[in-house]
Amino acid sequence: MNTMNKKNYLADSTVNSIVKIEKITAGQKARRFLADLGVLEGVKLRIIKNDLGPILIEVKATRVAIGRGIATKIEVTG
Amino acid sequence: MRRSRFNQGKRRYKRKHYRGKPQGGKPHSKRILASPDSDHTIEHRIAFLGNPNVGKSSIFNILTGSHQHIGNWPGKTVEKKEGHFLLSDEYFSLVDLPGTYSLSAHSEEEIITRQFVVEEKPDLVCAIVDATRLERTSYIALQALELTENIALIVNMMDLAEKENIQIDRQKLEEQLGIPVLLVSAFDNSCIIRIKKFLYDALHTEKYTFTPAYLLYSQKLETMINSVSRQIEDRKILKDYPTRWLSIKVLEADKWVISKLEEEYVLDDMFNKIEKLKKSENFDPADEIPKRKFRALKGIVKKSCIGYDDFKEKLSDKIDKVVMHKFWGYPILILIYAAFFLITFYASGPIINGLDYLLTSFSEIVRGWLGAVNSPIFLTSLIVDGVLSGIGAVLLFIPIIVIFYILVALMEDSGYLARSAYLMDNVLGKFGLQGTAFLSMIMGLGCNVTGIMATRTIKSERDRLSMILTNSFLPCAARLGVIAFLTGIFFEPWIAAMLMLALYAMSFLLVFLSAMFLKLFLGKSETMPLIIEIPEYRLPRLKNIFHLTWERAGIFVKKAGTFIFIASIVIWFMSNIPYGVDSEYTIAGYIGRGLAYVTEPLFGFDWKMVVPLLFGIPAKEVVISALSILYYIPGSSIVATLRAAWTIPQAISFLVFQLTYAPCFATLASIRSETKSWKMTAVGFFYPLIVTSLITVVVYYSLLPFF
Numbered sequence: 001m002n003t004m005n006k007k008n009y010l011a012d013s014t015v016n017s018i019v020k021i022e023k024i025t026a027g028q029k030a031r032r033f034l035a036d037l038g039v040l041e042g043v044k045l046r047i048i049k050n051d052l053g054p055i056l057i058e059v060k061a062t063r064v065a066i067g068r069g070i071a072t073k074i075e076v077t078g
Numbered sequence: 079m080r081r082s083r084f085n086q087g088k089r090r091y092k093r094k095h096y097r098g099k100p101q102g103g104k105p106h107s108k109r110i111l112a113s114p115d116s117d118h119t120i121e122h123r124i125a126f127l128g129n130p131n132v133g134k135s136s137i138f139n140i141l142t143g144s145h146q147h148i149g150n151w152p153g154k155t156v157e158k159k160e161g162h163f164l165l166s167d168e169y170f171s172l173v174d175l176p177g178t179y180s181l182s183a184h185s186e187e188e189i190i191t192r193q194f195v196v197e198e199k200p201d202l203v204c205a206i207v208d209a210t211r212l213e214r215t216s217y218i219a220l221q222a223l224e225l226t227e228n229i230a231l232i233v234n235m236m237d238l239a240e241k242e243n244i245q246i247d248r249q250k251l252e253e254q255l256g257i258p259v260l261l262v263s264a265f266d267n268s269c270i271i272r273i274k275k276f277l278y279d280a281l282h283t284e285k286y287t288f289t290p291a292y293l294l295y296s297q298k299l300e301t302m303i304n305s306v307s308r309q310i311e312d313r314k315i316l317k318d319y320p321t322r323w324l325s326i327k328v329l330e331a332d333k334w335v336i337s338k339l340e341e342e343y344v345l346d347d348m349f350n351k352i353e354k355l356k357k358s359e360n361f362d363p364a365d366e367i368p369k370r371k372f373r374a375l376k377g378i379v380k381k382s383c384i385g386y387d388d389f390k391e392k393l394s395d396k397i398d399k400v401v402m403h404k405f406w407g408y409p410i411l412i413l414i415y416a417a418f419f420l421i422t423f424y425a426s427g428p429i430i431n432g433l434d435y436l437l438t439s440f441s442e443i444v445r446g447w448l449g450a451v452n453s454p455i456f457l458t459s460l461i462v463d464g465v466l467s468g469i470g471a472v473l474l475f476i477p478i479i480v481i482f483y484i485l486v487a488l489m490e491d492s493g494y495l496a497r498s499a500y501l502m503d504n505v506l507g508k509f510g511l512q513g514t515a516f517l518s519m520i521m522g523l524g525c526n527v528t529g530i531m532a533t534r535t536i537k538s539e540r541d542r543l544s545m546i547l548t549n550s551f552l553p554c555a556a557r558l559g560v561i562a563f564l565t566g567i568f569f570e571p572w573i574a575a576m577l578m579l580a581l582y583a584m585s586f587l588l589v590f591l592s593a594m595f596l597k598l599f600l601g602k603s604e605t606m607p608l609i610i611e612i613p614e615y616r617l618p619r620l621k622n623i624f625h626l627t628w629e630r631a632g633i634f635v636k637k638a639g640t641f642i643f644i645a646s647i648v649i650w651f652m653s654n655i656p657y658g659v660d661s662e663y664t665i666a667g668y669i670g671r672g673l674a675y676v677t678e679p680l681f682g683f684d685w686k687m688v689v690p691l692l693f694g695i696p697a698k699e700v701v702i703s704a705l706s707i708l709y710y711i712p713g714s715s716i717v718a719t720l721r722a723a724w725t726i727p728q729a730i731s732f733l734v735f736q737l738t739y740a741p742c743f744a745t746l747a748s749i750r751s752e753t754k755s756w757k758m759t760a761v762g763f764f765y766p767l768i769v770t771s772l773i774t775v776v777v778y779y780s781l782l783p784f785f
């Protein structure tokens with residue numbers, strides 16, 4: 001509860017936490033492709049796996065793997 | 079913000095409908111078929127579009143059955159699947175468009191899809207979505223709604239949705255979207271007739287009033303859309319495209335649309351305005367538009383469905399805790415792929431031996447017949463040793479290829495293949511490649527042609543090119559045959575197995591290192607980070623396995639098969655002319671002896687070793703049969719003969735060289751057709767040859783002192 005609304009990056013989010021995307025600062029191409037998969041600002045997602053390699057998230061009932069580089073450019077709160 | 083909503087009926091659209099009398103005034107959208115063998119005078123053209131993995135192909139396959147045709151879009155490397163079915167004496171032709179996540183201009187597939195929808199004007203666009211992922215998979219449907227008015231929605235996978243207690247109110251969904259909606263499961267036996275009837279109704283009756291919903295964006299966006307619209311209203315190009323859609327795409331910075339429009343207009347004013355907005359208000363229409371669409375979708379789903387409770391742990395998550403574990407994932411991956419190869423290897427062995435026996439017996443019978451009718455010896459040899467052995471070379475490799483691709487299809491349909499790409503992303507990342515490149519590598523182990531086709535899923539142009547050029551480093555089934563044959567002759571089983579493993583490791587390493595090396599020459603390209611969807615685990619379906627295997631193995635039979643067959647006949651001529659002389663004095667013999675001046679000191683290959691490699695350039699399948707012919711000594715087995723003829727360094731050097739020295743002609747042809755460049759095709763041929771020569775020299779000379 002004490003972590004509510006704390007700013008964080010997707011790459012640093014803990015497994016199983018549910019977070020909301022605040023801002024995506026990745027390049028335009030990557031941003032668009034993320035949007036096609038439903039990963040955009042204001043959307044809630046759950047972190048399924050975050051250890052080695054790409055981060056696995058659940059968003060809109062689908063699971064999406066996102067490279068670590070991009071995940072450091074996604075600001076989340078939650 | 080409050081303005082963003084779905085307004086129905088803003089744009090009333092009355093569909094021209096048709097009541098089934100071919101003679102009456104024919105609506106112009108229906109094409110009249112001229113084919114004389116058909117009584118079906120009406121053709122309805124329907125296009126399926128949707129995300130990957132929503133079941134487009136499943137539905138397409140059950141509707142069309144065997145009436146389908148797979149080709150390429152003209153001039154493009156994207157697959158085109160067409161088929162048809164008949165209902166009430168009318169002809170419904172279907173096109174299965176490539177699975178894409180959106181209708182932007184990110185990829186060739188997306189551009190083809192939207193061009194088809196607008197320029198080919200199908201009578202009905204049928205968006206297919208997945209009931210278990212309704213919101214996300216409907217995004218593309220919402221985009222299509224802005225592009226065309228003749229659109230219907232099929233919500234597939236209702237069986238899974240029911241299991242998850244998801245309820246979808248069809249009527250409400252229909253009201254919200256203003257288009258016909260069908261809830262269905264492709265696995266349900268009654269679905270064929272329901273889908274056919276649905277498509278029939280959507281095309282015929284007034285049961286459905288087509289009043290596609292009209293998405294209103296925020297006021298700021300609407301103002302911008304209108305301002306672009308006004309500017310391009312009287313355009314001379316892209317006339318088939320809706321003005322509003324074009325404006326939206328301009329705001330989304332769609333490169334394709336913008337470059338087309340700029341042929342006629344100067345849009346700089348608009349872009350300046352957008353730049354200013356981005357700076358002053360942090361407002362980027364390109365981000366805002368998808369956001370609005372998803373917000374609208376969320377509303378629609380909320381109003382018409384229940385049961386999508388957010389974020390419940392599914393069975394797939396539990397399995398993935400082990401299968402995608404940061405440590406355990408890798409031993410599991412190795413085990414699965416090891417099993418995969420052992421099964422391919424051991425299951426195809428007996429089949430190949432059996433086939434080989436049948437083919438040899440058949441050849442002897444034919445030889446007997448021809449002898450009985452006094453055919454000239456020359457002709458008999460051409461037919462039996464040239465033509466029949468050519469057919470044999472193709473047939474013999476079919477079982478390996480089929481078994482291989484059945485196993486690939488099993489992994490794909492179960493959902494594991496995408497996961498192995500995920501796991502391999504860590505490994506490939508070290509070489510600057512993405513996990514998705516792994517898939518083309520696996521496919522290439524069956525047949526390089528299929529492997530090269532599989533590079534189409536690689537997003538970065540540069541990575542794709544380097545994977546096309548290096549796919550031939552991966553030993554296809556034909557080379558697996560050579561490796562198994564030769565290692566079996568020269569080594570104890572366990573050494574043979576280790577050697578085989580080492581050869582495969584070398585192939586993969588060559589691909590990885592080449593990717594780093596080629597990067598220096600293939601120029602810069604924006605590196606796309608990995609973003610892939612990981613599907614749910616599913617129980618593989620026999621039907622899918624069959625279709626997937628059929629498509630891929632079919633590529634081998636069609637493309638590689640033709641080359642192998644022709645090569646076999648050419649080879650027969652080269653090794654039999656002048657007719658009747660010793661093999662040393664045939665055309666092949668002369669060429670071989672010439673080349674041996676180079677290969678003997680470098681790799682230890684005498685002319686009898688060179689000729690099979692030479693013949694192997696067009697098709698690796700013929701290497702073994704060429705060896706058997708050249709080393710044929712009456713009364714002695716090929717195993718004993720070869721063992722006596724080659725030293726161990728020679729054998730290993732031969733194995734290393736044949737592994738990677740040259741792509742077969744079928745592979746070269748597909749390098750050419752995928753890259754559309756002769757220069758790249760030349761690189762694809764000479765690069766492996768040079769690299770392999772260097773490696774073989776090193777291997778040969780480091781082994782020599784020990785034997």
Ligand SMILES: Nc1nc2c(ncn2[C@@H]2O[C@H](COP(=O)(O)OP(=O)(O)OP(=O)(O)O)[C@@H](O)[C@H]2O)c(=O)[nH]1
Nearest residue numbers: 129130131132133134135136177235263264265619
């Ligand atoms: N349970 C269930 N599974 C389905 C249904 N329809 C399709 N599938 C499965 O979903 C998976 C994907 O189906 P495809 O038909 O290959 O999907 P697609 O849309 O053609 O996918 P792409 O070709 O990648 O664009 C397969 O494993 C099918 O067996 C359905 O109604 N219910």
Ligand SMILES: [Mg+2]
Nearest residue numbers: 134135136177
């Ligand atoms: Mg498909």
